[in-house]
Amino acid sequence: MFMKFIENVPLAQYTTFKIGGPARFFCSVSDEKQLVEAVKFAKKKKLPIFILGGGSNVLVSDNGFSGLVIRNEMRGMGGAGSGNIIASAAGENWDDLVKYTVEHNLCGLENLSAIPGTVGAAPVQNIGAYGVDVSSVIKLVRALDTKEMKFVEFGNKECQFEYRDSLFKKEKGRYIITAVSFELTVGGKPNISYRDLREYFAGRQSHGSEPKTEKISLFNPLNWFHARNDKADLVVRKYEPSIADVRDAIIEIRANKLPDWKHWGTAGSYFKNPVVSREKYIDLKGKYPELSAFEYGEKMKIHIAWIIENVCKMKGLMAGNVGVYDKQALVLVAKPGAVASEIVSLANNIMKCVKEKTGIELESEVQWVN
Ligand SMILES: Cc1cc2nc3c(=O)[nH]c(=O)nc-3n(C[C@H](O)[C@H](O)[C@H](O)COP(=O)(O)OP(=O)(O)OC[C@H]3O[C@@H](n4cnc5c(N)ncnc54)[C@H](O)[C@@H]3O)c2cc1C
Structure with missing residues (x-):
């Protein structure tokens, strides 16, 4: 099929942030043959390529992208x-x-x-x-x-x-x-070990299964830290919901916690939760006893939203047309009319505060396109 390469296509409409300038060239591909054709077009014109899916993890610069954006529409x-x-x-x-x-x-x-x-x-x-x-x-x-x-x-x-x-x-x-x-x-058994899911299923009977309880070991120093701050964690309730129950639970939890990206501009969590050594976590825990984390291999992944909310006091903060979502401090949101430079400036302020208070350099989860 004949391929169309369209010039100066505004990219904001293709991203969930709803922000960003135009692509020099833009095309959609629906199979591998078209993809090869598109890449050859870019190579011939010596253009950089950006591959776009749903645009939900990107922040496009206000100046747009000076190459070829290839939108992936392969189905099946x-x-x-x-x-x-x-x-x-x-x-x-x-x-x-x-x-x-x-x-x-x-x-x-x-x-x-x-x-x-x-x-x-x-x-x-x-x-x-x-x-x-x-x-x-x-x-x-x-x-x-x-x-x-x-x-x-x-x-x-x-x-x-x-x-x-x-x-x-x-x-x-x-x-x-x-x-x-x-x-x-x-027919596998779903993973409901994450706290939000444990809490969601606590007290609920799923498919008639009886809840079981389990005691966690206080000999593990990390359990001790958690238990010291939250006595309820000493006894962990275990339920056996189906995978369909888990999907329904997650859809509900996410709807209550995350902005509706069909209305707000957002790319979900703007920052990665930092992964630090156990020593660093214990050190931070000494300073901020309510800070939590979970094991990530040998290391600990910190819930950095807690610092942004409770130490930097930035949860819910609006700066012009952009802000920190009031229900989840890792998520940045944009009102209609917002520009990429406003998001970048807000993100830099958050990173500066987190660095000052914890020594941690936050990394962006969202891909910058320019
Ligand atoms: C409200 C909201 C909630 C979110 N929640 C989560 C979450 O819980 N967990 C999570 O991990 N993420 C989350 N995200 C981020 C995002 O949804 C994911 O990263 C998603 O996988 C991005 O898919 P996309 O198709 O929109 O990618 P895009 O944003 O279009 O692209 C993202 C990156 O992937 C590259 N890319 C896209 N397609 C291809 C391809 N076919 N080949 C090579 N490279 C490609 C792009 O070039 C770009 O670098 C959330 C985002 C929003 C808006």
Whole structure:
């Protein structure tokens, strides 16, 4: 099919921040052949390429992007081989895929319900929520290597997944993902270890199952820290909800906690939760006893929203057309008319305060496009 490369397309309409200037050239691709054609067009004109999915993790500069923006609209999903493997084209809506897996009683993606964006972007920043990172279930990623101009497939290990990071982010722009497959568990047991989920299910009976209780060990120093500040944590209630229950719970929790991006401009959490050594966490805990964190391998991932809210006192703060969301301090929001420079300036102020109070350099989770 004949491809159209449109000039000077405003990008704000393609992002959930609803901010940003125009793309020099813009096209949509619905299959791998069109993708190759688009990349060849950019190479011939010596233009940089930016691959756009749902635009829910980007902040586009007010000056726009001086290259070719390729919008991924590749569709299609379904079983691939054995019953627990699902494959999806990169342009599919992420939450449609999660819904599909839950409807087919495949466990693994339900905690990632209601995250905006496309399937192709999920491996890029190794999306995660409610105690689950997508890297735990990704089997294969298929991509166009724009340097070698050939299609390649990466197994899970080769993707070099880390917290909100991967090979695709490290080698920025080199790989354009066209499909992803996931290895799920038929009828598996969902992960409800995350505090919000434990609290949600506390006191509820799910599918008639009886709640069980478990005592946590106070010999683990981290448990001791948590217990010292929250006696209720001494006894952890355990429930056995279905994966559909977990999906419903997450949709409800997220609706109460996150701004509706169809009305507000936002890209969700603007900053990554910092991962620090255990010593650093214990040190911070001494200074801020209410600060919490959870184990991340050998290290600790800190709930930095607590610092932004309680130490920097910036939760709910509005600065012109932009602000810190009043229900979740990691989330920045924008009113109609906001510009990218306002978001950058607010983000810099938050980073400055967090650095002063904790010594931690916050990293942006959102991709800057210019
Ligand atoms: C309200 C809200 C809540 C959110 N909650 C979460 C959350 O809980 N957890 C979480 O992890 N994220 C969350 N996000 C961030 C975002 O939804 C995810 O990062 C999502 O995966 C981005 O998908 P996208 O298609 O919109 O990517 P885009 O924003 O379009 O692109 C993001 C990056 O991925 C690259 N990219 C996109 N598609 C491809 C491709 N096919 N090949 C190669 N590179 C590609 C882009 O070039 C860009 O660098 C949230 C965002 C919003 C607005």
